[in-house]
Amino acid sequence: MVYDRARTQTSAKKGFVGTLITHFTIMIIELRGVEFVNKGAELMMQAIIKKIREKFPEAILTMQIGAKTPKAKLLQNGIKIKFSSNRSNRIGAFIPGLIRRIAGYYLESEVNIVLDGSGFAFGDQWGATYASRRLGSKISKWHNEGKKVILLPQAFGPFNAAExxxxxxxxxxNADLLFAREEESYRHLQNIATFQNIKQSPDFTNLINGKVPEGFDSETYQVAIIPNYKIVESKSANQDVYISFLKHAIDKTIAIGLKPYFLIHEGVKDHQVAKDVNSFLTQPLDIIVMEDPLEIKGIISTAKFIVCSRFHGVVSALSQGVPCVTTSWSHKYVMLLKEYDFHEGLVQDLINYETLNTLLFNLAQPSYRYQLCEKLLQKSKVQKEKSAQMWDEVFNVINNYKKHR
Known part of the structure; x- marks a missing residue:
């Protein structure tokens, strides 16, 4: 379960230069639930990598290869490959460890710490089979092997199905720590079991800084429109209603003298929503697609306000003091706005435009926007302190493991 990195020494014994191996142990940490397609999930990945590199610079980070986690991307981010299936682990075990590790491959048995950064993967919407595939089928085995398993802040529940x-x-x-991202998720976990390993802490991407792309013109691009196809897939609204809502928000933003644009936070489906809305506009909007989630966060920081249906788009806005007109398909949005004391930023009825019109009108007023931004920044300071405390708890678990192994 512990990776022994080798130092080499030369020896002239027996008439040739031999290689003697000395060993010291290094933490091998597996990241789960994060990926490169959803920019919120990638932002979480970057936030985790940053904190781990700061605290444990020699730790080895591993992930499984998948459609959303291709090998090239993992290696580009300094993440090694963990064999995923039982078969690949059996085959990998026959390869001499030093050769395998030099090639960047690790066995599941070599992992010490599992960090799960799923944004929202455990609840009735996803079901028992999905939860089992994510963690449930292996977590008892990992616990018995002495691995430390930590679920970083995420949304949970509800859990109505018996299975x-x-x-x-x-x-x-079997988890060492579970962090619910907000109060309602915390209650859902407590209804299953009231254990001390269940904690509450906000989304931790609030601690990582964005970066504004070179040459980005915030006067040309003033109000970001961030769509989310899940509004339709979750049946929170049908497609026509959602597209009409976004069109109305854009028309109203233009009417009050501001310049909107689309900013894509996840892949092809969100991009298609933007194209669909554009097809109804007299003057289609520019659609900005960035590969780097830190640049997306940086662009959001320049906006006067945003209209957003993506959770981490909302987090990136509020945590940087940028007001956000928020649509919702899950309790996580409602609870997030509650944490920033900005209930009026939530638009739940996508058919009645009265709330939207009032909100957009207010946000167009510099004095109103300034006061709101100041309030959001004060709330953000509190949320960031909570995230820092969460990482302290995570590092305490890891350090205790290192002391006693």
């Missing part, structure tokens, strides 16, 4: 409750109880029993 899902059983899977979640197994996860809670």
């Amino acid at each position: 899902l409750k059983m899977v979640m109880k197994k996860i809670i029993l």
